[in-house]
Amino acid sequence: MREYFEKQLNILDYALSSLWRRRGKNFSVFFVFTLVISLLASFQFLTGSLLDSAQTGLRHAPEITVQRMVAGRQESIPVAYADKIKGIFGVRKVVERVWGYTFNEVTGSNITVMALPHVPKLGQETLGEGGFWVEGEGGGAVIGQGVLQDLDLGNRRSFSFFRPDLTLKSFAVRGIFAPESNILTYDLVITTLDDGRDLFGLDAGVATDLLVEVVNPMEIATIARKISETLPGTRVVTRPQILKTYQAVFSWRSGFAAICLLSALAAFIILAWDKASGMSPEERREISILKILGWQTPDVLMVRFWESFVMALAAFACGTILAYVHIGYFQAQLFRSVMMGWSVLRPGLSFTPAVGGADLLLLFALSVLPYLAATVIPAWRCASVATDSALRG
Secondary structure, three states, rough: HHHHHHHHHHHHHHHHHHHHHHHHHHHHHHHHHHHHHHHHHHHHHHHHHHHHHHHHHHHOOOOOEEEEEOOOEEEEEEOOHHHHHHHOEEEEEEEEEEEEEEEEEEOEEEEEEEEEEEOOOOOOOEEEEEEEOOOOOOOOEOOHHHHHHOOOOOOOOOOEEEEOOEEEEEEEEEEEEHHHHHHHHOOOOEEEHHHHHHOOOOOOEEEOOEOOOOOOOOHHHHHHHHHHHOOOEEEEEHHHHHHHHHHHHHHHHHHHHHHHHHHOOOOOHHHHHHHOOOHHHHHHHHHHHHHHHOHHHHHHHHHHHHHHHHHHHHHHHHHHHHHHHHHHHOOOOOOOHHHHHHOOOOOOOOEEEEEEEEHHHHHHHHHHHHHHHHHHHHHHHHOOOOOOOOOOO
16 A cells, blocks of 8 residues: 555655646646636625625525515515404514605615614624604604615715605605615615605505514414415515525526526636647657556546646646635625626625535536546547657658
8 A cells, every 4th residue: 555655645745746847838728727716706705705795694684574465476565464464363563665766866766665663683893873763753754874875975864765656755864874784785775664655655454564473483484374375365575485586586696697607617628628638749749758668548638637637726726715705805896797686776795605524526527527537538548559659750
């Protein structure tokens, strides 16, 4: 066993010296391979980072949301539905909510306005300035960082939105959300329930949807099913379902981009196969000399394996590091617009690369293993060259 390891170390040493002798050619292959791996890894890490951010933000999301559907579209839901929901065993509380969008014609952005009967669960710690409104006080609002910039408020602390009849509804800014909560609050305006109904022209007996809190989180699916049975014509959305939707959206976008990049990887693998299938006169002469010195075909094949493995491993390590730097330091500037969606007011997120063992294993399987197969398998033909074929003439 010791002799075997010593032999492999000697072959590895020779493979490294061989790579260095052809460093010009090998560096070009290494550069392209590293670039392809870094692009694939960037999408993988960015998807994980977005999913982690979504999971963090959904901690404050309602456990169950009940909406009324008419002809496949959401309509206002009667507040009286809350009494029927409260009668279901396991329901802790039902809260009515009014929300919608107001369009800023100057910037072309949609601002989300949410009205609640009490201060939201986000809490005082999410505020960077000011506070929430006082109970019973009207006309107050808490806004996100994106709204502050989009409305160009500057030092002003009041703004107005149009009602459906084109009259103006004025708000006084009571607080501004901190940048750390941008994933939830960047384009958000939170106000009182009465002000929300006044802005959107809704009657006191209806709301946009109902938020349901349950006693036991393990019974969310059961209670959601009971609500659907009790209130036909409603759509019941649970917090786990929202998370699955985020996963589907981010994974779809990442997968679409990854398929495009896999085409580039496939082209690179085909090129590597073509290069490994042919030999330059210098390589043919080198193999002949090695066989004259007593090397066997498996030994020559092992040299090719170590050369390919070292090249692929180095490219994999460098590509992964570049992807980590791209996501963590440069904040995914190359792919940010692809993954963040269509909205004009996009949250100013700070990405932290999410790197797991499964992600690294997947990247290794998609990049390193095909490259090894594309270089080692054709190398058998090269290693089987006749001893004196390259020494004639």
